[in-house]
Amino acid sequence: MDLVIEWGQVHALLGENGAGKTTLMNVVYGLVRADNGEIIYDGSPATIHGPTDAIRLGIGMVHQHFMLIPPLTVAENIILGHETVGPVSTVDVAKARKQVSALATRYQLEVDPAARVANLSVGMQQRVEILKTLYRGARLLIMDEPTAVLTPQEAQGLFEILRGLAKEGKAIIFITHKLGEVIDIADRITVMRHGKVVATTTPGESSPADLARLMVGRPVMLQVNKQPARPGKAVMQLQHLVVEDERRQTAVNGVDLEVRSGEIVGIAGVEGNGQNELVEALVGLRQPRAGTILLNGRDVTRTSARTFISLGVGHIPADRHRMGIVLEHSIADNLVLATYDRPPFASGIVRQLGAVLSYAKKLVKAFDIRAKSPAQPVASLSGGNQQKVVAARELGRNPKVLIASQPTRGLDVGSIEFIHKQIVTQRDAGLGVLLVSSELDEVLSLADRVAVMYRGQIVGVLEGKDAERERIGLMMAGAA
Amino acid sequence: MNQRSRALLAAVLLPVISVIAGFVVAGLAVALSGSDPWQSFYALFQGAFINPRALPETLIATTPYIFLGLGVALGFRAGLFNIGAEGQFYIGALFGVFIGYNLHGLPAIVHILLALLAGILGGFLWAAVPGILKARFGAHEVITTIMLNYVAFALVNFLINNGPMVDKASSAPRTPYIDPAAQLPILASGTRLHAGLLLALLAIPVIWFLLDRTTIGFRIRTVGFSPTAARAAGISVAWTLLATMGISGGLAGIAGADEVLGVSHYMPPSFSTGYGFDAIAVALLARSNPWAILPAAFLFGALSSGSRFMQFQTQVSADVISVVQATVIMFIAAPVLFQWIFRLRRAPAPAIKIASETEGAAL
Numbered sequence: 037m038d039l040v041i042e043w044g045q046v047h048a049l050l051g052e053n054g055a056g057k058t059t060l061m062n063v064v065y066g067l068v069r070a071d072n073g074e075i076i077y078d079g080s081p082a083t084i085h086g087p088t089d090a091i092r093l094g095i096g097m098v099h100q101h102f103m104l105i106p107p108l109t110v111a112e113n114i115i116l117g118h119e120t121v122g123p124v125s126t127v128d129v130a131k132a133r134k135q136v137s138a139l140a141t142r143y144q145l146e147v148d149p150a151a152r153v154a155n156l157s158v159g160m161q162q163r164v165e166i167l168k169t170l171y172r173g174a175r176l177l178i179m180d181e182p183t184a185v186l187t188p189q190e191a192q193g194l195f196e197i198l199r200g201l202a203k204e205g206k207a208i209i210f211i212t213h214k215l216g217e218v219i220d221i222a223d224r225i226t227v228m229r230h231g232k233v234v235a236t237t238t239p240g241e242s243s244p245a246d247l248a249r250l251m252v253g254r255p256v257m258l259q260v261n262k263q264p265a266r267p268g269k270a271v272m273q274l275q276h277l278v279v280e281d282e283r284r285q286t287a288v289n290g291v292d293l294e295v296r297s298g299e300i301v302g303i304a305g306v307e308g309n310g311q312n313e314l315v316e317a318l319v320g321l322r323q324p325r326a327g328t329i330l331l332n333g334r335d336v337t338r339t340s341a342r343t344f345i346s347l348g349v350g351h352i353p354a355d356r357h358r359m360g361i362v363l364e365h366s367i368a369d370n371l372v373l374a375t376y377d378r379p380p381f382a383s384g385i386v387r388q389l390g391a392v393l394s395y396a397k398k399l400v401k402a403f404d405i406r407a408k409s410p411a412q413p414v415a416s417l418s419g420g421n422q423q424k425v426v427a428a429r430e431l432g433r434n435p436k437v438l439i440a441s442q443p444t445r446g447l448d449v450g451s452i453e454f455i456h457k458q459i460v461t462q463r464d465a466g467l468g469v470l471l472v473s474s475e476l477d478e479v480l481s482l483a484d485r486v487a488v489m490y491r492g493q494i495v496g497v498l499e500g501k502d503a504e505r506e507r508i509g510l511m512m513a514g515a516a
Numbered sequence: 517m518n519q520r521s522r523a524l525l526a527a528v529l530l531p532v533i534s535v536i537a538g539f540v541v542a543g544l545a546v547a548l549s550g551s552d553p554w555q556s557f558y559a560l561f562q563g564a565f566i567n568p569r570a571l572p573e574t575l576i577a578t579t580p581y582i583f584l585g586l587g588v589a590l591g592f593r594a595g596l597f598n599i600g601a602e603g604q605f606y607i608g609a610l611f612g613v614f615i616g617y618n619l620h621g622l623p624a625i626v627h628i629l630l631a632l633l634a635g636i637l638g639g640f641l642w643a644a645v646p647g648i649l650k651a652r653f654g655a656h657e658v659i660t661t662i663m664l665n666y667v668a669f670a671l672v673n674f675l676i677n678n679g680p681m682v683d684k685a686s687s688a689p690r691t692p693y694i695d696p697a698a699q700l701p702i703l704a705s706g707t708r709l710h711a712g713l714l715l716a717l718l719a720i721p722v723i724w725f726l727l728d729r730t731t732i733g734f735r736i737r738t739v740g741f742s743p744t745a746a747r748a749a750g751i752s753v754a755w756t757l758l759a760t761m762g763i764s765g766g767l768a769g770i771a772g773a774d775e776v777l778g779v780s781h782y783m784p785p786s787f788s789t790g791y792g793f794d795a796i797a798v799a800l801l802a803r804s805n806p807w808a809i810l811p812a813a814f815l816f817g818a819l820s821s822g823s824r825f826m827q828f829q830t831q832v833s834a835d836v837i838s839v840v841q842a843t844v845i846m847f848i849a850a851p852v853l854f855q856w857i858f859r860l861r862r863a864p865a866p867a868i869k870i871a872s873e874t875e876g877a878a879l
Contacts, residue, residue: 321748342750351748359748364741373738373749377731385730 039226039233041176046198046208048222050215052251052448056231057211061178064209065097066090096169097178102161106154111136113153114168139170144200158306159190166197176207183217187306188476188509195221213251215244216477227251252449262460265484265500267296270330271437271468272318272349277327279313287313289492290327293470295437300459300469302483306512307474310492312354315441315472319351320344332436345374350435352426354442354472356419360426363415367407368396370414371429395432403428404454420451427455437468444478456482476508490514527808531801534847535815535840542839546832556832563825564818570825572707576779578817580605580771582716584795585813586723587639587767589804591657593727594760595740600646600661602792603668604639604768605775610672611638612773613783614681616694627697632715632773639769640762642668647761651754657761665792676785683782690784700778710778717810719767724806726763736760768792789820797841800848816841 039060041047051057062068064075066084075082077093084090090097104113111133119127136149145163153161162182169177179198183191198208198221210221218225219239227235227250235242235250242250249255272295279288287310295301305311316322318329320341329337331347345351353359361370372381372392380391396410403424407417414425423443430438440459444452459482463469473479479486486503487494488511495511543553564574584601591598598604612635619627646660675681676691683692700710727733738746739756747753771791776783798816802808819841823834 319748320750340750340752341747342752345750353748355744358742358744360745362738362741362745365738369734369738373745376734382731385732387729387731387734389729 040236041207041209042224043175043207044202044205045223046202046210046221048210048212048218048225049228050212050218050225050247050251051228052213055228055251057228058180059231060228061097061180061209061211064090065095065178091172091174094173094175095178096172096174096176098162098165098169098180098182100180100182100184102165104153104161104164106152108153109149110147110151110153110156110164110167111149113164114139114149114171116168118172136167136171139167143167143170143197143204145197157190158185159187159193162186162194163197166201174206176209177201178209178211180211181213182210183212183214184474185307187512188505189513191217214477215247218247219244229253248449254450260456260460260481262482263464265299265463267299267484268466269297269332270294271297271332272470273328273330273333274318275328275330277314277317277329278325279310279317279322280325281313286325287492288317288324291489291492291494293487293494293497295468295470297436297466297468298463299484300463300471300482302479302486303470303472303489304476304479304486304508304512305474305489309489311441311472311474311489313492314489315351315354315439318344318439318470319349348434348436350430350433350438352423352430352438352440352443354445356423356426356446361414361422364413366411367400367405367414367417367425368392368410370425371396371399371410371432373429375433399428399432402432403458418448420447423447423451423455427458431458431462431467435467437470438462439470439472441472442474443471444473445475452478476505476512480505480508488512527803527805531803531808531812531844531848534801534844537847538840538843541843542836545839546836549832551830551832556826556830556836559826559829559832560819560822560837562822563829564822567825569707570821572704572709573821574814574818575709575713576817577820578813579710579712579716579778580775580791581795581798581813581816582809583719583767583771583774584792585798585802585809586719586806587764587771588795588799589802589806589809590723590727590736590767591760591764592799592804593740594736594757595743596650596757596760596764597658598643598646598661598761598764598768599658599796600643600664600668600765600792601768601795602788602790603661603665604642604765605772605788605792606668606672607642608635608639608769608772609776609783609787610675610681610772611635611769613691613694613776616698616777617692617782619698620695622695622697624697624699624701627695628700628777631694631698631777632770635769635771635773635776636766637769639765639767639772641765643761643765643768644758647758647765650761651758669786672783672787673785676783681783688784690782693782694777698777699781700774708779712774712778715770715774716813719770720806720810723767727806732759768795794820794841797845800845803848 049057059068063070064084066086066089075084082093084093111129114136115132133149140147145167147160147163147167153164156164166177182194186194202208212218222239225237225239225242225247226233227247229251274291274293277288277291278286281287291314293301303311313322317324320339320343324337328335331349336343336347357363362373372395375381376387381388393410400407400410405421405424405428407421414422417425427443444455459469471479471482480503484500485497486500486508487497488508490512491514495514498508539557543557546553546556563570565571584605588598588601612631615631615634619630642664645664646657649655649660650657677689681691683690700712703709703711703713727736735751735756738751739753743753794816798809798812802812819837823837826832827834
């Protein structure tokens with residue numbers, strides 16, 4: 037594969053998950069060795085055996101998950117590994133701070149060098165990561181899915197910074213799977229599919245629809261096609277719900293919310309504002325400290341996950357591998373993970389494998405799970421098909437309410453389209469859906485009502501038609 | 517190589533080659549100590565299979581390995597490391613011998629069944645303690661089961677060495693002999709081979725069925741693979757761990773009772789020769805597959821019964837067998853080492869793994 041990056045440009049690397057974007061960049065950064073081919077850097081072939089070589093050449097990488105040490109200050113994090121040494125081998129902190137300040141001013145990345153990283157917002161931490169690469173003399177910056185953890189406003193701020201850096205003559209590789217961002221920020225766009233470059237283009241030449249088609253290899257519906265909701269009775273009601281996290285800190289602080297049958301309620305919010313704890317409470321995996329959960333009017337607050345399941349609560353968990361599927365089990369066993377001990381899948385304690393298999397065959401077909409046989413381990417499926425297994429299991433047992441947490445995270449466009457369609461179809465058939473997603477686009481395109489969560493509270497509920505991006509973005513940041 | 521044949525290779529070939537490697541390493545140890553490894557291993561083979569009554573003795577030793585191996589394997593399938601099989605074996609034997617010598621005049625079938633059930637109960641109760649500690653407080657079973665081994669040894673020692681269960685008529689410290697009705701019938705006259713072997717052989721399909729065909733087994737395997745996913749699916753992880761621990765202990769307990777009823781007919785204070793610890797190796801070698809427990813237990817039975825003759829014949833210490841066992845375990849427990857030595861297949865390029873990080877392909 038060939039990829040040409042020019043100085044002074046933001047070059048977007050667009051592709052579905054698993055298209056090879058991150059691998060490619062890991063090769064450039066020296067984390068992974070290429071099987072063959074070469075990297076020409078600044079006109080001459082470069083050998084990059086590890087990050088040290090990459091840094092020496094002026095290549096910097098900002099990983100999707102930040103590589104910062106929270107208890108240390110900004111300045112300390114930035115100079116880490118390249119410490120300015122004062123007399124008697126001590127770290128010259130004062131000098132480091134001065135250097136960092138100068139750097140921050142030069143690139144307009146205002147951040148207090150003396151602040152502890154632990155106390156910074158995610159957006160600020162990202163700035164520190166960028167400064168770290170600049171401090172090491174980076175001229176080529178690789179940003180791996182940098183907006184995944186940002187609010188829309190923070191993302192705009194990041195784009196400003198990146199444009200400024202490009203103007204300075206630096207090259208930026210921007211890895212993403214979000215089409216909108218690419219149009220916003222990129223000077224050039226390279227689209228990857230199955231490890232190959234399928235096109236290099238510019239935002240002027242290609243529309244989002246073109247890009248989506250290149251990414252997936254076929255035309256894609258970008259908008260979710262759905263009729264207005266016709267909500268019925270409330271299926272799930274939360275009354276002043278308070279939930280604590282592992283450290284016994286209040287994570288959900290007095291949430292009142294109602295999900296009616298036949299509607300999709302979206303919860304928008306930056307990750308880590310209590311969504312996970314809320315979801316766990318709503319599926320019976322976490323005991324709320326106070327408040328009430330009503331299912332079809334029945335109080336289920338202090339019951340078990342088992343009760344929630346048997347009363348018709350479906351759950352698509354955010355963490356597919358930890359909670360959604362059992363990788364070592366077959367597709368069929370995963371499809372009955374919550375109903376394995378009920379007829380017809382068991383009589384007494386004896387499992388009825390024939391019934392399991394024929395049920396699995398039905399679901400594999402209905403949910404378009406691409407597998408040779410329902411008996412193969414779920415680990416052998418792609419991420420998109422694994423998620424279809426989860427969706428098939430949860431929707432296949434006809435729940436009354438579905439709690440879907442990041443239901444399409446890390447999936448390819450084709451699978452996202454399919455899962456969205458399934459959720460809307462079931463909504464039209466009377467299912468109540470609570471959709472939790474940190475992808476604002478997903479919430480906006482699916483939800484009939486949008487509740488914005490900030491620091492454990494619902495700071496506002498907007499009807500679908502009033503849900504403007506700008507306004508929600510401000511609410512997500514706690515500013516409205 | 518496709519997935520199926522690779523799985524088969526891993527399941528069959530790796531253990532077999534591990535065993536061969538075990539003998540190679542042990543052979544080197546024998547050679548280093550100045551003896552002839554071929555002669556020694558031939559004596560081992562003679563002692564296990566050829567000599568008069570060798571095969572029955574091997575089968576006698578195989579019997580507890582089957583029960584205990586199944587028990588440890590069952591624990592493995594739930595993600596539990598039951599190191600307490602030895603202690604549960606002791607308590608099972610204790611309960612079994614108690615019923616064996618205290619009741620008289622019962623029909624043999626009833627007496628035997630009662631004694632075996634008592635053994636199961638003893639092992640079950642002994643294993644339930646770490647089970648409860650794990651389920652309720654998250655106490656790690658490796659620690660608690662090891663500790664309970666010592667408690668079991670001490671308890672047995674107290675009861676049988678001058679304690680309430682000692683046979684006062686005997687000069688050596690031991691319990692009284694069990695009632696003849698409680699003795700397991702001999703399968704082949706002129707040998708000590710007893711009906712316990714049949715029970716052990718029966719236990720294999722029973723445990724297989726439990727694991728592979730029942731809802732309990734499904735729970736056990738699901739919890740073993742992913743406790744978090746099990747919990748999200750409404751499976752009670754605590755209950756499953758407790759039940760698994762109990763069944764595992766029950767199997768160790770029946771092994772103990774079976775040993776008393778079939779072989780010794782009384783119980784001395786130091787009873788086992790480390791069966792419960794060897795059983796961990798048996799389960800590992802069988803990769804926790806109930807069917808594979810049979811050849812693994814047979815191998816360990818042969819090693820243990822053949823080693824005595826080998827020591828007698830060639831003056832090579834029976835401890836050489838420990839070298840075989842240890843090497844086998846090393847190879848089984850470290851498949852990476854194994855693949856590296858034998859270059860069975862090229863290790864998958866790390867590039868692919870890192871790339872699929874977000875997709876989280878199974879490792």
